[in-house]
Amino acid sequence: MEVFVVSLLNGLVYGMLLFMLASGLTLILSMMGVLNFAHASAYMLGAYFAYTISQYIGFWPALIIAPVLCGLIGAGIEMWGLRRVHQNGHIAELLFTFGLALLIEKGVQMTWGLLPVPYRVPELLDFPLFKIYGTQFPAYRAFMLLISALMFGAIWLGLTRTRIGLVIQAALTHPDMASALGHNVPRIFTLVFAAGTALAGLAGVIGGNYQVTEPAMAFTMGPIVFVVVVFGGLGSLSGCFIASILMGLIQTFAVVFDVSLADLLAKFGFVVTSSTPFAEILTVTLPRIGALLPFLMMVLILVFRPRGLMGTRDT
């Protein structure tokens, strides 16, 4: 029970962080068809910007300024980069963002160095909020939950209750029709791309000091975000939300359960010994492959339900 509750909380925090990253990507991917490899780089930039800004004027201004900076960079990339590349088709876009991700990583290494930077949780939030079965729950994790919940609410309201949100939604499901109706689709593209990178930047600001701010953070976070987006389905924010939480919980709980396929077979009276064929694979415990489970799930969902959990279009 104790392990269950604590793991649930940890899984939620991680899932919400994933959601902040994935929500921007899912908007960009479903609207523009661009698989933005540089998305996790914006997450990293957000963390580094926040670190630098917080050294001068503190964490709280950084919470606003860093995402805005990331958003501006995103707008710039879309207007002067992607829009030109777009004419050459999706492969060109893919390669463009891939190159961009590598460039940003090198740029970060050259600016801030290869070592992790001491980006710390602000003192105001650096205390254990409550104790649950003897394990401290840091206040900062609660703060992360709060920020991401607020963000979810804001996106949802923005998309369903504002005019621009309705246009975006229209462009999500029927991009050609929205453009035929005379909406300035390129401008909306820029806006969505900028908003998406700003969200990733915000995730970086609050995720950078929760994890460690280092040049490899984009590289380690990138693949799992793609999994969430594909799993959740194109064009569906709620699908993305469910997928994020699910991935967070799966990764957290996979660590806790020390079971293997051999244990499962034992339930059916089949005992695995070292001479059984594939004994190596059968006796691997869940925690050892926990980090791979999301990828396994992505493969399965692509085979059996290509449009994702709640997707409206095929991937």
Next chain:
Amino acid sequence: MLQGKWFSALFGIVFAIAGGGHALAQGTIKVAYTDPLSGPFAQVGDANLKQMQYIIDYINAKGGALGKKFELVPFDNKSQPSDALIALKSATDQNMPFIMQCSGSNIAAALIDGVNKHNDRNPDNRIIYLNCGAVATELTNEQCSFWHFRFDLHVGMKAEVMVRALPKDVTKVYLINQDYLFGQSVQREVKNYLGKLRPDVQVVGDELIPLGKIKDFSPYLTKIKASGAQALLTGNWGPDMNLLIKAGVDAGADLRYYTFYAHLAGGPTAIGVGGDNRVLAVMSFGENVAPEIGNKEAEAFTKGFRDKHKFDFSAAGFRTIFEYLQAAVTKANSVDPTKIALAMEDLQVKDFLGFDTKMRKEDHQIISEYFVGIFKKGVKYEAEGTGLGWATSATILAKDVDQPNTCKMKRPSAS
């Protein structure tokens, strides 16, 4: 990578000027160095490179060997054995007598194999593999090679030091290690020495994690807490170590951490003040060792690095490597790898702290002193600006780590 090249270019120019063309005419003794200089473990390779450059600079200022300077040539291997083998190929193509590699026992295993094959096929263009930190026990036992010299204690020795450092009141321990050659080696050796030296200690958890994949260790901490462990023993390095301890400190777990690599670059930053008096490292050197034993010269050498770079100097072992090379090249009176390898066997060098060290002939494993450091407040040299630093809690002399080996070495024929 870029930085590394700039460094070597810069050093090249400096030597050229200093030697006034003299050095150029004589050539340098080239040491190929391959480690991850990009990717998730880039910080490790980069920190090694900077410290080695500092040491080479010092050794060359002291005259190098046979009037020649040492020169480091970095190759990025991206933590991939295949890339390390490409580096080996480039090194042998350029007739370099040495290749050095520190991070990743899986890479080391591939390199040993590659070097063996190359030396068999090319008796007139051989190369020596200097292992500066790949410590899986197998490398000097089952896999031992005449061409491989290891300059760090292997996992078995480190595990023994770690187990001996466990206080008497600790009876429940939890093991977490990385799921590859090195991590599995740590897992096996630690359990082996716990059984031999501390039968009263119960292993309440034993876990392997995927290398460099985990971003949040909180779930593991939940599990460790539930197991009732008093101490966490881990061989993890790089982000896998930093994130693990960070998660433990964040959860306020009442644990002591026994590590192999918490003192390396990035570790202290990730641990922070919360780790005061909780984190121990089995280490070859710490910046506070020199002032503690009152060795002014060693302290000045260490401080010289600190004045130039933003991070701590932890690589005393690298200086020992180059002092061995210096001594062996001089003793062999040649830069021929076979002669140097023979000269290196059973060579004894006093390291810069003044302790005795020896390169064992049977398995080419160095026997040197080792330290157990504890991360705490109130030390002379703080680590990475955290306000805390590594104080020595135990010093183990070379003769006490001299474990037996099972190496059956194939030596080159007398030709």
